[in-house]
């Protein structure tokens with residue numbers, strides 16, 4: 475059976491879409507995900523491309539297994555020159571977007587150029603178009619999700635989008651899907667923002683089929699049997715990634731107060747087992763995955779109102795939690811929901827806020843009224859908003875604590 479990939483090349487400057495088929499020998503060498511994304515990126519990015527300029531190339535790629543009914547396959551790699559590191563940025567997301575992208579007929583998207591006005595890309599069963607998105611610019615992720623579904627008259631479209639953080643070129647802006655799943659790392663949401671590409675929307679009706687259906691069925695059955703008896707997978711499903719906090723803490727490896735300590739005195743208050751006993755509403759999953767490691771939490775308290783929302787990952791609880799000295803699980807769920815709403819990586823955001831807390835305590839940083847202090851959860855919430863909207867000290871923090879000044883830091887606007 476021939477193995478080929480369908481790649482949509484979208485030129486945002488000219489507003490054109492071209493479909494190309496990747497030759498089998500190339501696809502077998504770079505079979506999807508990070509390998510295919512890096513290959514496609516290197517085919518078209520010029521040397522020295524400005525990460526936030528029209529020369530940068532953003533690739534989204536899935537793999538030959540994506541969309542098949544087997545655990546763990548629903549992954550999409552996003553890749554571009556990173557505005558955070560200056561190197562090739564590579565970040566994966568889960569959820570249902572990757573499987574739907576393949577069902578819609580795409581193995582990869584290659585976005586080049588820069589649109590004059592905000593647009594979103596819409597792929598419906600192999601039919602592709604760019605649609606105006608000026609009415610969506612400036613809106614947070616939940617609102618955009620609702621508006622696009624209404625506009626297309628289909629609640630089952632899957633949407634990978636940026637929030638205000640991506641529009642405002644925050645160096646660690648994320649690409650969000652399902653509103654709460656992220657290509658979080660390396661600032662690829664800012665690359666989308668620089669291209670004025672608000673969202674990528676997919677819908678399909680032709681599920682991919684395995685080349686050997688009998689063999690595939692046997693593999694799925696065997697995997698399911700192994701998963702059912704594997705205590706590690708059962709534990710992971712029950713407690714999620716947040717379950718490792720207490721373990722890391724016991725080993726002295728829980729990043730605390732901007733890495734100044736390795737244990738956090740309130741770790742048990744924010745660990746996965748406490749989350750299960752307190753604010754967990756249900757477990758969620760990615761397409762066809764039986765593990766269900768996603769946590770859906772719900773909090774209804776004054777100032778911390780969170781409708782059911784996926785949160786409580788180890789990275790989020792670590793970087794907004796122990797790194798900022800905050801041991802309040804409900805507040806951390808609000809911080810996670812806010813970062814998802816603005817479309818921002820919780821790891822880099824938390825690390826940057828923790829750095830600012832320490833720098834301020836040592837008289838090295840003027841937070842311009844944010845009131846940043848280790849242990850003050852409300853100041854974390856204020857900082858998340860300030861960074862996403864680039865207000866006050868948030869404008870500087872949006873460049874991230876870990877990265878040196880870059881030539882692409884110059885002020886610029888993506889406003890329509």
Ligand code: SF4
Nearest residue numbers: 546759760763765767
């Ligand atoms: S539910 Fe968890 S284990 Fe399953 S694919 Fe998603 S992230 Fe991976």
